[in-house]
Structures are given as structure tokens and as C-alpha cells.
Amino acid sequence: MVRDVCADVLLGLAVLTVASASLGVLLMRDAYQKLHFVTPAALVAPVLVALAVLVQMGLVENTGETCLALFFMVIAGPYLSHATMRAIRVRDQGDWRPGKAPRAEPEQ
């Protein structure tokens, strides 16, 4: 009973995190600002879900596999966010480094 309540509370927090991040992705002005709202959904909410599975099931194989998925997301998330930010800047400015000349337009 206590385990169920704790798991439900953790799941509720995870859903709240994802829902608010989703609204952030929708409402923010440009991709730079939207990208900030991917991080809660990619890092915080998976931790809450893994904790909910851990509370519900205890230390079993299912919990291990959920934690493995969480591990991959925690490792990959920051790299992916950095690469996305860099790609958007290259697309906008022509180069990701500050002070570089803008990309030349292709000849017609």
C-alpha cells in the first residue's frame, strides 16, 4: 500500500514534469529556448520513473533494465543537446565560434 502511494506520487511528478516541459517546447520563442525544456523530460522525468519502478518492484531485473535505459539517456542527453545547439548556431551564423564571418549565400 505504501509502495503504491509512493510510486503514484513519483509518477505524478514525472507526468507533471513532462507536461510542463511540453508546454515549454510549445510556447517558447525559438529553438534555443525550446531546447532548454527537453532536459527536464530527458533527465529529470526518467529518474522519477526509474524510482517509481524501483519502489514498486524492488531490486529485480525490470528495475535494472529501466536503470540501464536511464543511464543511456543521462549519457546521451547532454551530448545531443550540445550537438543540436551547435547545429542550430551553424545554421544561423555559418560557424559556431563567436566572431566568425556569416556563411556566404549560394550563388543563384
Place this chain on the structure above:
Amino acid sequence: MVLGFTAAAIAMLISLIPAGIVIARGDLPSAVVAYQFITAVMVMVLALLAQAFQRSSLFELPVLLALLMFGGGMVFVRAMERWL
């Protein structure tokens, strides 16, 4: 079936609607960001459904998607940077 996990999975799927709107109506960088958001949420949805249906074999799907999320995301990002 565990009701809380099923309800959380459904709520997270509903939360994907705003990101879908961004993909459909936003510019390309915003769409790529929304795609990454949806992929991250789908990993959790698969884990929640596996737990809800109490099937151990289904827990391999979120692990696989978490791995593919990085590769697929990088492909989209590099394509956006170089060619699109």
C-alpha cells in the same frame, strides 16, 4: 495491470500533443528539438507500459530506444547542420 503506470503512460502520450504541433507548424530547428523531446518521452512511455503490463520482455524496448535516441538524434542534427 498496474493502473498508476498505465495512467502515467497515457498522460505522457497526451503531453506529446504540443510537441507534435511544434513539429507540424514550427521551423526546422524547432521541429528537431520537438523530435528529441518526443523520443525522450517515448522511452519513458515504453518503460511505463512494460511495468503496467508486468512483462519483463517489454523492458528491452526502452533500453533499445534509449540507445537509438542518440544515434537517430545525431543523424537529424548533422543533416540539419550540413544539408538542410
